[in-house]
Amino acid sequence: MPLLIVIAAILLLVVLVTWCKLNTFLSFLIVSILMGLALHMNISAITQSIQTGIGKTLGSLIVVIVFGAMLGKLVAESGAAQRIAGGLMQLLGPKYVQWSLMITGFIVGIPLFYNIGFVLMVPLIFTVASRTGLPAVYLGIPMLASLSVTHGYLPPHPSPTALVTYFHASMGMTLLYGMMLAIPAIVLAGPVFSRFLKGYKNVPSQLFAAKELPENEIPGMIPSLFAAMLPVLLLAFTALAKLWLHEHSTGYEIAIWLGDPLIVMLLAVLNGIFLLGLRRKMPMKKVMGIMDDAVKDVAVIILIIGGSGALTQLLNDSKVSDYITATIMAQHLHPLVLAWGIAAIIRVCIGSATVAGLTTAAIVAPVVSTAGVNPNLMVLATGAGSLMFSHVNDAGFWMFKEYFNLTVKDTIKTWSVMETIVSVTGLLGALLLSLFV
Template sequence: MSLLILLLGIALLVVLITWARLNAFLAFIIVAILIGLFNGMNITAITGSLQKGIGDLLGSIIIILGLGAMLGKLVADSGAAQKIATSLMQAFGKKYIMWALVLTAFVVGIPLFYNVGFVLMVPLIITLAKRYNISAVYIGIPMLAALSVTHGYLPPHPSPTALVTQYHADLGLTLLYGFIVAVPAIVIAGPLFATTLKKIKCQPLATFAGKDIPDEELPGLFTSMFTAFLPVILIATSTIVKLTVHTENNFTKIIMALGDPVIAMTVTLLYAIYSLGIQRGKKMQEVMMPLAEAIKDIAMILFIIGGAGGLKQILTDTGISNQIAAGLQGMNIHPLLAAWSIAAIIRVCLGSATVAGLTTAGIVAPLIATTGVNPSLMVLATGAGSLMFSHVNDGGFWLFKEYFNLSFKDTIRTWSLMESIVSIVGIIAIFILNYFIA
């Protein structure tokens, strides 16, 4: 009965947003309340779940999104994004710019949390699209495919890292196999899939596009790239130290602190204010104005993502994920397919890739000992399933939709299908890899 209520709730959410044209945040709140009521929750419990869900999700990302929006606006307005875009175009040409962005996103995505990578890379995509009259979706989807793959498959991201521990897998082998699986998943879900999206028109958030600035007034290439990718440098350095240095001292403590995503973004924004503003002769008040504008531009995005978090918490508190998992646990299927299927169904129902991965781990971990399946491949199979078909209950869906300013239909056609291809190609590649190493 709970699953039927969930399906009806998701259908109502789609109707309210697409047909009734209701604000997405309000639609989330209405649907979450109704799902809670029909599952026997009282109003006090429902509002408590909403507050917890919104607070948990926004609490984990609002600082990063806020600082990222400020940094993106500053990088755009200062001409740094234009300088990077121009240099990429000169180095790779318009024909190969997509591949350059995919490679950049993959490198960036390994050490960075998805949300950090998103807010760093999207302003560059928007600037390139505007300056060279390229579809933002056409060059954006491949970049986001690379970020999604690193988020779902590769440590040190939260879910894969936790899965390595829970499955007692080898971290090095998981990374090696993850890279092998990542290549076809990114290529097929990214550049190949994007060739079908050339006709999709969108007008991304103009706040991150910046204005055309004469070349002689642009900041230097080193300053532009170092400022834009300083969070990558800080977090990557911290990750390397964490994996290779096992003796804690004052130096490693400082490196670890600077590698925390919130600290890294704060330090980068302060440096950007200096390098792209004060150092170039701008007054502090002049630098601060676009930062305030950036927050205004993403305010509704934050509310919508918060609404998705509230709905996710209602679904968790009603026990729907456990019911789904319990129904699948007794099925006689290959352990890799079981891990992928359970993670995929929980992901579709609850929205969160991390929750889907960690929930699945508790269900399928015993299968490793009883079947002898490779634990590193189980990590990847679970990660692949956790990326399946992102839709209205996933904050990433709304982040993409609102930044790229797409219709609901086109978001499903682009973002949701891309995530599904990443997931499906991933499990196919995992089975092929299992054939050779089993």
């Protein structure tokens, strides 16, 4: 019976978000309250669980998410992304223009929230398409595959960061493993798959034409790369340092402190303010304006994560999570396949990768300690499942269709297939990696 109640709650969440078009945060709260009542929880205990769940979840994540949005917006608005793309195209040459855009998407996509990255990077694709005469879809899929993978797989993006907390994983190791899986996923969904897309000659809408900054107004290549990649460098360095240093040494303690997500993102933002803003004589008022806009951009995602935290806490406080764990373990499914499958089903039903990942975590998190699976790989498998087959209920699907001026059918044959390749490759990579870690 408890399992049926949880399934009914998830179905209700899908109906409220997709059919009723209700705000996702409100939907999470309504579903949490109704599920608590159905599980015969005390009324006051239900509201206490909701408040505790929201507080616990956002307490450790909100700073990372907000700082990540600030850094990403600064990288894009300052022209650093434009510099990285131009430098890579010069380095790799016109023959490998797709690879240049793909690598740019990966570098810039790490700190840049997905929807913001889409809007800010797509005009760059159109500029390159007009310069080279190559189809915009052919050039765009590799960059957008990179943005999608970083959004689903890698901290400090909101969903992977939240999943790290839910599964008690290491952010540094998740990032390292995630990059190992991201490379083949991006290559297969990008340059390899897009070889079949040269026939899409659709002319993008002029409404989304790029506004390029003059060369003398954008930062240099080294500052641009360093600003965008500093979170990755710090997390990777501290994760490796902890493997080499003695556990009780001063160096080990410093590595733990520097590897804390809050410290990583704080240092990255301060570095970005200086390198991409103040060092280039950008007024502090303008820099702060960019950061204020970034906070507005992620306000909705913060509420969604808080709502998922409420649902998770209710599952724990009602003890139904223990029942679900026992039921799942009796099915003898590999935990990585289970997490991927649940996330994929919710993604196809509800459209949002973030909601799919966080809802799945609420269901399968207790399985991690019982099954003995690597928690970092659980983050990646869940993240990969949350990217599965984007279609008409996903905002990204419609953004791609309108920006690239495609029909719904052609959007499914390009965008939806790309997302599916990314998702399946992530699962296969996580299963393969589980044989060694």
